[in-house]
Amino acid sequence: MKGAVPSPRSGQDGEGEPDALEVDTIAAAPPILSLRFAPPSLPPGFVxxxxxxxxxxxxxxxxxxxxxxxxxxxxxxxxxxxxxxxxxxxxxxxxxxxxxxxxxxxxxxxxxxxxxxxxxxxxxxxxxxxxxxxxxxxxxxxxxxxxxxxxxxxxxxxxxxxxxxxxxxxxxxxxxxxxxxxxxxxxxxxxxxxxxxxxxxxxxxxxxxxxxxxxxFTPREAEDLCARIGFELDPESRERLMNRTQGWPAGIRLALLSATVEYGGDVHAALTGFGGGGKLVASYLLEEVLARVASSDREFLLATSVTPVVCADLAQALTGRADRRAILEQLVARNVLTVRLTGRAGWFRYHPLLREFLRDRLTIERPQEISTLHRRTAQWYLDSGELIPGIRHLVAAGDWLAVAKVVGKSALPLILTIHAGELAAALAPALDVVERDPRPEVLLAASVVAHHSRDFVTMRQNALDAETALLASGVEPPRWAQVIVALARMVAARVFTPVELYESANEVLTVATGASRNELPAVGAYAVIGRTNVAISLVLRSEFGRARVHLEDVRVEADRAGVGLTSAAANAYLALLDVIAGDLPEAGRRSDMLAKLGVRRGWTQQPQLLAAYAASALVYLETDELDTASERVDFGLDLVRHGSDLPAAVILQIAAVGVALVRRELHTARAAASRLRALSASCSGLPLLDHWVAVSLARVELLCDDVDSAEKVLAELQASTSSSSREFGFELVTIARAEVLLAQHEPRAAFDLLGTPARYAAHRTLVVEAALLSAIAADRLRLDSIALERLGQAIDAAAPIGAIRSFVAHSEEIAGLLARYRHLNAEPSELTRAILVRLKAADAAATNVPATPSDPLTERELAVLRYLPTMFKSAEIAADLYVSVNTVKTHQQSIYRKLGVSTRRAAVDRAREWHLL
Structure with missing residues (x-):
């Protein structure tokens, strides 16, 4: 179901989950944020x-x-x-x-x-x-x-x-x-x-x-408040108080405060000088109050108004007052719109009306001091380890050089945590500033915001422009600037030119490992991010042994560095390596563990998990659980819109092609191949993807009975491939070439090309496929004993890992051979029985697919069908059509049944094939 959260594989309990994924070390809120989790204390006289x-x-x-x-x-x-x-x-x-x-x-x-x-x-x-x-x-x-x-x-x-x-x-x-x-x-x-x-x-x-x-406030409540704080109102004053304030609680409190400060407790006199309500009342009364406090206390209030919350130590940093705690306590005791915060001892907050008024007065009276106060506040927060509040105040001060330093040195890894949105929001003013003042430090801050917005083109351009400007000065850019640029270049490589990922990831690693912790306090996180991407590039370069070593190390190191999502990315690519090795049970366990982790933690939309969805789709494809494989593909392709992992997206689309091939859905296979070509166009030069994509495209041509085109696709790739390699991609191409030779009725050439199944031992699913094709070739050559031997080798290799896809894909060619094999093996294995069941189901499905729907779609079903090619969810379709979500889902199931498909994507492809769309 499109957009649904992947469910765990049946029979998998997810045990053995790596410890590195059990803790998100930056998930806990920084201390200043703990103030959000407790209500304010009640002021004296509260009613x-x-x-x-x-x-x-x-x-x-x-x-x-x-x-x-x-x-x-x-x-x-x-x-x-x-x-x-x-x-x-x-x-x-x-x-x-x-x-x-x-x-x-x-x-x-x-x-x-x-x-x-x-x-x-x-x-x-x-x-x-x-x-x-x-x-x-x-x-x-x-x-x-x-x-x-x-x-x-x-x-x-x-x-x-x-x-x-x-x-x-x-x-x-x-x-x-x-x-x-x-x-x-x-x-x-x-x-x-x-x-x-x-x-x-x-x-x-x-x-x-x-x-x-x-x-x-009702008159009785207003009277109660007055009595609690020591005012006895005569009927005339009480009526005047209610008429002027209309029961507005802040107006009543301010009137009483003004009366205390200016009029010796005479509320009637305090209320004579103003009329109206809301902010007008507040401004008048606060002006009266502020005009009567000691000048030193007034300066204290003005200086501390730059921060939403304040404690004694922060107040001292802003004012230098040794009696700062006593002043704050007096403000609470005197009911001057100041309350204690219960989240952390010693913290206070001014009433919004008071703070807004103080900030207005500060802007009018001492505008030249505002930047200095923000810098002092920022420094206090940064010294306390509070990066985002510190950045906010540096931005307010307009000190973009300091902002960029803090981001590059310490804060940038937060972009991979739950605080990414807050970091981007703190830096967002850079988007306006950079248009009129494109200094390097502003460009770097803007590039971080663009990354969070998934605007990778702008991210890369801003970072490169900043680098150009820094290099033009003739001085080597500082480490904090180098690491921001290197990370932007690396992310851009993942998105646009994966062939450059190895070089750009190594650049991040070089900058990080060459820096001291004084230069880059976040050096540990940067090193892990760089090393993870080096490992991913090694997977794409088919250097699987080196890649696995790096990824296994990163799983542990990422959590220590506080970037738990990077640990998830490492596990996702380990799952892909398991698929490539043919260890389907381990790949399934690992990818489903990540899927369950995503559901439990709210990570299902994270691009770091895209490779896990691709691995899961491939596992279900190989085990011939095609509906579930399609669900994984659809869910992953939805995620591609948010992601920054083009190689994983390509592999996911390879799985989509594979599902269509096994189902022999011609139009769906063509459409999936077209999407694959478009998606992989920027991935040329990566051995794993070059081979895998070419084989997928060639198999679609074979399904279309265009043997010459299939041969051409593989020949073009073969010309640029070293025969000395025996890695996954090369062997995959060898098997595909054998399929072409069989389609060209050259079984001897196919048999000789494939060699013995032992040749493919490093990749167990390829052992199954090669042995099976070898059996088909031998059967055509009337080499009966060899054919049965190779079929037995295919079954023996497939049994431990549940690899059924190849048998279903070649069901027509092996039906007779499998019958002879069963006759000679009186006790058929569980796998053999499963293969026979799948072959019967595949044959039935192939013969039951009509050329047009035998049961025409209703008008309402056609209306729903038109939404299926869009990104609309069921709830959005329902809202558009003014029906319930359940009605939409009922229509969808009816559409699938009438079109003879089981997924939304297949329904769209079939509908286009039949000119319903």
Whole structure:
């Protein structure tokens, strides 16, 4: 099924999973991010509003509560007060949304927040889910499954929801909400209406809303607040307070604060000088408050407003004040819109209204100091190991040279972790700056953003332009710049010119290994990334022994360096090496382990797993489980759109051709071959792919009975191939040439060319194929005993690894020979019985394929059919046609049945063959 998450192979339990994949060492949030996972403490005099608590209590699992109002309505504190009550504390997870957060990082933070709850902490399914940078639709399904496994219903509060702006992120949140996870009550706290469609939930009774009208203080609550902080209001002042503020909680607090500071507690006098509401009230009152505080305290407030959260040490770095902790504590005690954060001791946050006002005043009064303050903040974060917040403040300071240094020296490996989206968001301003100021450091930052956006053309061009500018200075570029350029060149080679991968990966390795940890603190990660790509290039160059040694080492080293996805990539290419060696059970175990790992961790869309999907498709092809092989192909080809691994994509398309060949679907095979030609056009010069692609294309020509074209394809390749090589590709071509000779009715030449099956011992599936073709050639030459001997060798070689494809592919030629073999072997092996069953099924399928559909498609089925060549999922087709998803799936199954196919891709090819599309 297209887009479905691959399921584990039957009979495989995934045991023996490499330790290197069990831990994602950069998955844990950096310390500063831990502040997101706890609500703020309640300020002095806080008024509990039981009516709001009752509304929150009324929600059930699967419901969404939207708490939406402008700044100053006490949304966060109202929900925090509810969450921190004794009977709710253990079942309420808190997450404050971060600026620029990507899809993967957001859901990772959700998992971290949930795991902090005692009722969730030991839940294995949640603990294993660690989204990768390319978190996609299929991973949302895995996330929903993980959330549904929670032992009891919990509440998840997402504060500052309005800060989430990524279209992809909002789409994924909507998908989770639509699934109605019964174990999670979701509370969204936002200043504005979320940009996700929630009104359907309202119709279904699953949406509860707490808006500004509900959050506004009633006269009784306003009076209660005044009494708690020491104000006794006469009826006239109380009425004036409510009329001027309209119950706006921030306005009431500011009026009381202004009265304390300026008017000696006279609220009536404090309210005489302003009218209106919202920010106008806030600005007036804050101006009044700020004008009356000591100048040194005012400077403290202005300086610390450049950062969203502040602690005593950071405040000292910004202000030099030794009494910084006392000032922050006094602000809380005096109720000056400052709260403590419970996530980490000693951290504080100004109310958004106060911070916005302070930043405005700082911009007006001391604009020349802003860059300096951001640099100090950045340095404090970087000294604390907080790379992304440090980069954000360096960007705010406009110090692009420092930004590029931090990225090249330490932060760039984060692009392979869940923090990739945050890193790219922090660097995103470079895209605007580079247009008017293309300095090398800005170009390098922009190249990282382009990589995250999968704009590899721009990534490469920006990096090369930066390198040209650096070299023009006549001074050798610093290591941090060299490594960014080398990595960009290496990624570009994987995407556009894989033949250059070996050289470019070695360049990364050379830069990394030649640097000290002082020059490149992330040298370990860079060395592992470089070595992994060297190993992949060795696979493509058919240097399998060297490649395996590198890949086995990388599996362990990658995890130590904090790049767990690189470890997954190493295992994926090891699975391909297992396929090439013919160790199908091990290849299946390894690739299915990676598929299950992808589902468990939310990595199904990661390009690092593309080679694993290719290996899995090839295994199922060889074992003649063609429907499952097609599923793997379709899932992998969907991933190609997100990926940066062209060689793995080519191998995946080779598997697609193989499936069509075994099924003898002529039109599908031609279409798959055409896609293969287009995809492999940039891969010329890589021995493994050159041979494998040529053999696949030649076999399609043979299926079309165009023997001359098949011979031509192989002859062109043969002219450039060294006969001294006995690697997989060369032997594969030898076998394909033998097939051509058999098609040309030259069995003697084919038999002599193939030689003995022992020649192919390094590649067990080739032993099966060579022995089988040799048996066919001998049978045509009337060498009966040799034919039976070679058939027995093919069966003996195929039995331990379950390799049935070759027998099914040549079913017509071996039917009589296999009958004689069975007659001489009274007790047929399990494999022989399986082969006979498959041969009967293949013959039945071949004879039952009509030239046109015997049962015409209905109008509605034809409407659905027109969507199948697109990338639309079932849900999107359903939305377009205004029907349910189940209706679409029913029509799809009917289309498959009428067209005599079993996959979406085959349905498209058959429909085109019959001119239905």
């Amino acid at each position: 509990v509003r039981s009516r709001i608590d009752e509304m929150l209590d009324a929600a059930r699992g699967g419901d969404v509560t939207l708490v939406c109002a402008g700044a100053g309505y006490g949304k966060t504190l109202a929900v925090a007060a509810w969450a921190q009550s004794v009977h709710r504390l253990d079942r309420t997870a808190w997450l404050a949304a971060g600026e620029g957060v990507g899809v993967a990082a957001f859901w990772h933070d959700v998992i971290v927040a949930l795991r902090m709850l005692p009722v969730v902490a030991d839940e294995a399914r949640i603990a294993e889910f660690m989204p990768g940078p390319a978190f996609g639709d299929s991973d949302v399904a895995g996330l929903v499954d993980a959330l549904s496994s929670l032992p009891e219903t919990v509440t998840l509060v997402i504060d500052d929801f309005h800060r989430l702006t990524s279209v992809d992120l909002l789409k994924s949140i909507h998908r989770v909400i639509e699934c109605g996870v019964l174990t999670v009550h979701l509370v969204l706290v936002s200043r504005v209406e979320p940009r996700i469609p929630l009104r359907r939930l309202q119709v279904m009774g699953r949406l509860r809303e707490i808006d500004a009208a509900v959050l506004a």
